[in-house]
Amino acid sequence: MDGSPSAPGGVSGPGRVAGPEEGISAEELALAARNHGLPLEALRYDVTPPGLHYVLVHYDIPATDPDGWRLTVGGRVLRPLALDLDALRARPSVTRRVTLECAGNGRARLTPRPVSQPWLVEAVGTADWTGVPLAALLAEAGTAEDAVEAVFTGADHGVERGVEQDYRRSLPLRVAADPARDVLVAYAMNGEPLPPQHGSPLRLVVPGWYGMAHVKWLHDITVTATPYTGFQQSVAYRIRTTAEGDEPGAPVTLIAPRALMIPPGFPDFMSRARVVRPGPVPLAGRAWSGHGPVTRVEIGESDGDGGTAWTDAVLDRDPAHPWAWSSWRASWTATPGHHRLTVRATDAEGHVQPLAAPWNRGGFANNLVQRVEVFCAPERPEGIQAPEGAEAPESP
Amino acid sequence: MDGSPSAPGGVSGPGRVAGPEEGISAEELALAARNHGLPLEALRYDVTPPGLHYVLVHYDIPATDPDGWRLTVGGRVLRPLALDLDALRARPSVTRRVTLECAGNGRARLTPRPVSQPWLVEAVGTADWTGVPLAALLAEAGTAEDAVEAVFTGADHGVERGVEQDYRRSLPLRVAADPARDVLVAYAMNGEPLPPQHGSPLRLVVPGWYGMAHVKWLHDITVTATPYTGFQQSVAYRIRTTAEGDEPGAPVTLIAPRALMIPPGFPDFMSRARVVRPGPVPLAGRAWSGHGPVTRVEIGESDGDGGTAWTDAVLDRDPAHPWAWSSWRASWTATPGHHRLTVRATDAEGHVQPLAAPWNRGGFANNLVQRVEVFCAPERPEGIQAPEGAEAPESP
Numbered sequence: 001m002d003g004s005p006s007a008p009g010g011v012s013g014p015g016r017v018a019g020p021e022e023g024i025s026a027e028e029l030a031l032a033a034r035n036h037g038l039p040l041e042a043l044r045y046d047v048t049p050p051g052l053h054y055v056l057v058h059y060d061i062p063a064t065d066p067d068g069w070r071l072t073v074g075g076r077v078l079r080p081l082a083l084d085l086d087a088l089r090a091r092p093s094v095t096r097r098v099t100l101e102c103a104g105n106g107r108a109r110l111t112p113r114p115v116s117q118p119w120l121v122e123a124v125g126t127a128d129w130t131g132v133p134l135a136a137l138l139a140e141a142g143t144a145e146d147a148v149e150a151v152f153t154g155a156d157h158g159v160e161r162g163v164e165q166d167y168r169r170s171l172p173l174r175v176a177a178d179p180a181r182d183v184l185v186a187y188a189m190n191g192e193p194l195p196p197q198h199g200s201p202l203r204l205v206v207p208g209w210y211g212m213a214h215v216k217w218l219h220d221i222t223v224t225a226t227p228y229t230g231f232q233q234s235v236a237y238r239i240r241t242t243a244e245g246d247e248p249g250a251p252v253t254l255i256a257p258r259a260l261m262i263p264p265g266f267p268d269f270m271s272r273a274r275v276v277r278p279g280p281v282p283l284a285g286r287a288w289s290g291h292g293p294v295t296r297v298e299i300g301e302s303d304g305d306g307g308t309a310w311t312d313a314v315l316d317r318d319p320a321h322p323w324a325w326s327s328w329r330a331s332w333t334a335t336p337g338h339h340r341l342t343v344r345a346t347d348a349e350g351h352v353q354p355l356a357a358p359w360n361r362g363g364f365a366n367n368l369v370q371r372v373e374v375f376c377a378p379e380r381p382e383g384i385q386a387p388e389g390a391e392a393p394e395s396p
Numbered sequence: 397m398d399g400s401p402s403a404p405g406g407v408s409g410p411g412r413v414a415g416p417e418e419g420i421s422a423e424e425l426a427l428a429a430r431n432h433g434l435p436l437e438a439l440r441y442d443v444t445p446p447g448l449h450y451v452l453v454h455y456d457i458p459a460t461d462p463d464g465w466r467l468t469v470g471g472r473v474l475r476p477l478a479l480d481l482d483a484l485r486a487r488p489s490v491t492r493r494v495t496l497e498c499a500g501n502g503r504a505r506l507t508p509r510p511v512s513q514p515w516l517v518e519a520v521g522t523a524d525w526t527g528v529p530l531a532a533l534l535a536e537a538g539t540a541e542d543a544v545e546a547v548f549t550g551a552d553h554g555v556e557r558g559v560e561q562d563y564r565r566s567l568p569l570r571v572a573a574d575p576a577r578d579v580l581v582a583y584a585m586n587g588e589p590l591p592p593q594h595g596s597p598l599r600l601v602v603p604g605w606y607g608m609a610h611v612k613w614l615h616d617i618t619v620t621a622t623p624y625t626g627f628q629q630s631v632a633y634r635i636r637t638t639a640e641g642d643e644p645g646a647p648v649t650l651i652a653p654r655a656l657m658i659p660p661g662f663p664d665f666m667s668r669a670r671v672v673r674p675g676p677v678p679l680a681g682r683a684w685s686g687h688g689p690v691t692r693v694e695i696g697e698s699d700g701d702g703g704t705a706w707t708d709a710v711l712d713r714d715p716a717h718p719w720a721w722s723s724w725r726a727s728w729t730a731t732p733g734h735h736r737l738t739v740r741a742t743d744a745e746g747h748v749q750p751l752a753a754p755w756n757r758g759g760f761a762n763n764l765v766q767r768v769e770v771f772c773a774p775e776r777p778e779g780i781q782a783p784e785g786a787e788a789p790e791s792p
Contacts, residue, residue: 009734009771011669023419029504030668032425033516036432041456042592051447051591052457058665060437061448108425116666120429160665195447196438269454269556270512272426273407338405375405 012162015361017112017243024108028118037122043262043286046126046327047097047190053125054211055197056102056117058167059158062217066193066201071185075151075222078142085201088132088187095130096182096207097321099288103210103237103252106357106366112243114363121260121370126286126324127198129205131186135179138223143173146225150176152204155217163231169215170228171206182207182323185218207323208254208290210365212237240361249361255290256367257353259297259328259345263372274374276334283313283332285343286325292348293317297328300342300369308342308355334376344369408558411757413508413639420504424514433518439658439682442522442723443493443586449521450607451593452498452513454563455554458613462589462597467581471547471618474538481597484528484583491526492578492603493720495684499606499633499648502753502762508639510759517656517766522682522720523594525601527582531575534619539569542621546572548600551613559627565611566624567602578603578719581614603719604650604686606761608633636757645756651686652763653749655693655724655741659768670770672730679709679728682721685743689713693724696738696765704738704751730772740765 018025024032035056042052066085073081102123107114109121138150154167175181184205187194194200199216206213212232227233238249262285265276287294297315300308313330332341344353357368414421420428431452438448462481469477498519503510505517534546550563571577580601583590590596595612602609608628623629634645658681661672683690693711696704709726728737740749753764 009773011667011671011771012664013666023421024425025419027666027668029420029428029514030516032428033433033518034435037429039430039453039457039593044459049591051593057435059663061435063440118425120426122429158662158665159671195445197447266554267455268408269554270409270423271407272423275407275555375407377405
């Protein structure tokens with residue numbers, strides 16, 4: 001299965017990278033218009049309101065019926081299960097605060113650019129997910145001795161690179177059945193039933209893993225004796241460092257470390273460049289890693305000669321929420337002129353965000369540091385019109 | 397005020413249109429990644445869940461504090477008001493179901509393409525908005541005899557084409573103070589406090605008008621004796637049919653008619669083209685106009701020779717919700733091969749959606765008909781892999 005057939009009917013093409021001068025295509029735009037990231041100022045919220053949390057839907061949001069929903073657990077199990085929502089809600093539940101990031105975050109900052117959902121840096125969000133521990137469900141069903149994986153099937157149906165499919169992914173049982181990994185079959189987000197775009201009525205939540213593992217509209221879990229090799233496991237979501245050829249690639253799994261900054265000051269509508277006033281400017285943001293706690297966040301300021309001066313930010317980790325982003329803060333003194341600010345995270349395993357993008361064919365896990373262009377303007381720069389907002393309109 | 401200064405510090409450029417071969421730029425992509433449209437399958441919901449309703453934020457979503465919020469009503473009034481949220485909630489309220497559409501919807505389908513938020517067709521949504529009728533607040537404050545407009549100021553602050561500003565727009569008093577126009581100062585969306593991105597804690601809702609009139613994060617209403625000429629009124633949101641020059645342009649006001657179809661069948665991830673099976677295919681969607689009720693929705697199928705065969709859809713108008721979209725349905729029989737479906741709306745004033753895009757410099761009010769490419773595939777076309785989703789994975 002190499003995903004190459006451009007079928008059915010030519011609606012589905014092979015994967016490709018954009019040409020050297022190629023702008024974002026109409027197809028990429030259509031994805032960007034329906035999926036969306038976190039507006040970066042929303043990093044201010046510990047828990048992201050649902051409409052601001054990033055959303056990536058492969059096919060259509062399915063029209064699901066919570067009343068008739070069944071989750072089946074079968075395959076290499078001793079006691080197959082078929083549970084409706086009431087049955088799931090009647091079981092012991094846990095709530096976990098989890099930062100979720102799309103594996104394709106950063107894709108549109110790669111050169112050449114893999115043509116797919118064109119994320120910049122904003123495909124992230126944090127929510128309180130409530131559900132039944134997957135480990136408990138698997139223990140209840142009892143896995144056979146030869147079981148190695150659990151395969152999760154969602155209700156979203158479509159075509160991808162010529163392969164018609166329901167969205168489906170697997171996890172090794174050592175992850176799926178480990179209570180310490182906190183994998184959940186979740187039915188609530190921030191205390192409310194799941195919104196349609198986040199998997200109503202059921203989804204998987206796999207703390208620390210990129211979003212492709214968190215199967216939405218979940219209706220079946222099949223335990224298997226051999227590793228799953230379907231499209232989303234073996235064709236998509238692989239790190240292939242060559243531009244062409246049969247390289248199988250390494251699987252995309254844990255979230256690489258990333259820090260993001262709430263862009264300081266205020267923006268220009270079109271360029272999104274930032275304007276600040278001279279003087280102290282508070283900087284703040286979030287940082288996370290699927291490999292373990294973030295241990296360091298550094299703020300960099302370009303010195304104009306190609307160098308960067310780094311200073312440590314203050315990191316505020318909340319031990320109650322080990323799967324959620326940490327907040328950080330720093331102060332910076334703005335002087336008139338143009339500045340470029342950078343922020344980078346280091347995690348407990350020693351992974352450091354790179355200053356050059358780690359390219360791969362699918363555009364996955366590009367955790368290149370965020371860079372923010374800031375212009376520091378005097379209070380009323382010469383030639384600038386009076387701020388409309390600073391005075392009352394049309395005084396009576 | 398012509399919006400031309402490219403300041404401060406070059407962060408803000410003049411308006412422009414894209415070159416003949418220019419793909420979507422990085423700046424347009426940054427807007428598309430943070431704002432988002434309605435995934436078209438969400439046309440299935442009478443009332444759009446908040447996270448699926450379109451969002452367009454000019455600057456940043458401001459960090460507002462509902463507890464300390466004050467709405468001031470001043471200017472050419474007899475009794476200025478300063479109301480907190482409790483005071484607003486204590487007044488008689490109404491709830492109105494309103495379809496809201498961005499004035500820039502359709503912009504990215506224009507040639508040449510005005511460079512701004514690059515909407516295709518999806519910048520729409522419908523919500524139940526609860527608040528105090530603006531007409532009642534203006535009656536309470538009492539407008540002076542020479543009053544002609546009400547100017548609304550939001551808390552979002554930024555730069556646009558060189559002009560630093562709080563977002564601010566006006567309405568003629570004949571609209572603002574007319575109880576029949578149902579203009580609301582809204583504090584709830586679908587029965588909940590406004591989400592941050594929809595104006596928390598207060599916004600204006602102006603039924604029938606494009607989104608730019610529905611000022612979010614509303615904190616001041618100033619009644620004036622002369623028409624407001626600020627940036628968002630006189631520079632932006634004007635219909636200018638020439639590519640350059642000093643044309644003042646006509647103001648953007650009421651929503652032009654539009655019908656949208658829930659794309660039938662299932663999609664290809666990347667191309668978003670649709671796949672259906674042979675036989676009857678139900679078609680459904682929504683249609684709306686700010687000029688009055690939609691009176692006709694037609695489905696068109698291209699005949700392959702440049703012509704289109706039109707048939708009427710069944711329109712289902714709900715008199716309880718005159719400001720909301722109407723649903724429509726039709727049936728279509730798919731035969732194997734490629735098809736192009738079109739849908740167009742006509743309103744009670746006789747406005748009909750155009751088959752060629754109405755170009756203007758700002759890319760506003762482009763209500764060109766939606767066209768949906770559909771490929772009808774036999775159940776198991778030759779050369780197509782078996783649907784992964786149709787069979788159990790890795791049977792035990």
